[in-house]
């Protein structure tokens with residue numbers, strides 16, 4: 088079984104709702120986006136009085152007026168222009184802030200759900216895919232919320248206001264716009280369905296490629312050793328090609344939607360221009376409420392016609408953001424749904440359950456466990472009493488369930504039946520987190536983070552002081568390694584450390600915990616040569632002094648140093664020796 092590391096200080100508080108429904112937006116984000124949309128719509132509507140003043144000025148000059156006749160109008164146009172820019176900028180800023188806040192909220196929910204999912208859940212999302220969704224794809228939510236949402240409100244309000252301004256002058260012009268406008272949303276909606284499906288496929292392909300890459304990079308040594316480089320490269324090329332095809336499909340739809348909109352907008356404006364032109368020439372004598380159009384009215388309508396389509400064009404420009412944003416939200420929500428095995432102890436409770444306790448006794452009562460509803464029973468009514476401060480070895484053939492027992496004691500997954508009592512406290516959802524504060528997990532292959540040796544020991548845990556790290560270096564016997572590296576970082580995944588050094592570093596990590604009462608060690612001497620295994624055993628035993636230690640092991644030498652060993656497969660005690 089792999090190694091687990093849990094930092095009890097990093098416990099998320101809430102669990103997102105189950106199911107794959109898109110998570111509702113936060114109230115603050117909704118309010119911010121609504122205000123932003125209103126400000127931007129108001130900014131767009133200011134063009135109506137500006138156009139009116141402009142048409143009036145040109146009409147006066149055409150009637151023989153001088154510059155002094157249009158001075159006030161010019162100042163009005165300028166003032167309105169300034170107000171318009173100000174409102175537009177304020178709306179944009181507000182929308183962007185609300186969108187970023189919403190992105191952070193959703194990221195936190197997804198990351199919380201991920202951190203709650205059990206490290207022994209094999210259905211956990213691939214690390215590369217989860218990182219891609221939370222880190223990269225989630226960013227697509229920002230343009231969706233900050234640009235698409237206000238653009239949608241603008242597109243549904245501003246054309247109506249412009250229509251209301253044109254209708255009292257000419258019912259024909261209003262009618263032309265009224266017929267041209269709905270064609271645009273209808274076509275956009277038709278295209279939008281395809282755009283969303285294409286975006287979802289593209290995001291899945293991106294996540295898949297990231298997951299694949301991370302997985303293969305981690306296994307590069309194996310791939311090289313087994314001469315599978317060529318096959319892996321071919322697979323990578325195929326995946327990259329599929330991603331390219333999906334990206335092109337998304338772009339094609341994005342371009343198509345803008346082309347459709349431009350076509351209808353251009354046709355609408357052209358028809359208005361033809362009508363106004365022929366009316367001014369006297370060729371068309373209908374369509375107004377009072378006689379013929381004059382130059383001021385005609386110009387006013389002409390200036391407003393492109394503005395009528397402008398919000399729809401804006402909507403089309405950000406249409407792709409909607410598809411990509413909703414697909415990203417779905418991907419985040421799927422992570423947040425986290426419906427596999429989850430670790431116990433999601434709730435915070437006040438006092439540290441084990442803080443004052445001595446090395447606790449552990450009791451497993453009638454323990455039943457299976458990894459999933461369709462999976463076989465791993466343990467069926469397992470009973471065991473471990474004395475306070477006892478050092479115990481689980482022995483048994485591979486697959487007999489030793490690591491599973493350790494995981495259950497650490498609360499990495501809820502048992503299917505029975506109970507676990509640690510120091511008189513039953514391991515349950517409201518106690519597991521605090522019980523874990525007093526535990527350390529030492530696995531076969533501890534995860535070494537990129538960073539210094541001391542940073543890897545302290546792990547940024549609050550309350551770990553310089554003195555604690557110095558003590559831990561000593562306890563894990565890694566002082567020499569720390570000296571050799573100094574302030575230089577270790578390579579990714581612990582490159583630069585031997586297996587034994589990595590194990591001793593894990594022991595040092597455990598030694599840093601002032602609440603440490605229980606040590607769970609999963610095959611700590613596996614894959615080590617005899618001398619290194621002996622060193623690790625000594626470090627482990629000195630750490631376990633006055634603490635309860637349980638090791639799952641195949642190593643008879645390590646088992647011989649324990650107070651007692653039990654065989655998990657036969658459920659019988661084969662050796663009991665007091666030290």
Ligand SMILES: Nc1ncnc2c1ncn2[C@@H]1O[C@H](COP(=O)(O)OP(=O)(O)OP(=O)(O)O)[C@@H](O)[C@H]1O
Nearest residue numbers: 088207208209458465484485486487488489490491
């Ligand atoms: N995350 C998991 N999801 C589903 N089944 C699992 C998982 N981990 C282990 N198993 C299954 O549970 C059984 C017990 O596995 P476990 O790792 O506890 O055995 P073990 O005794 O520790 O073996 P080993 O000595 O090889 O480490 C095995 O049949 C294994 O296939």
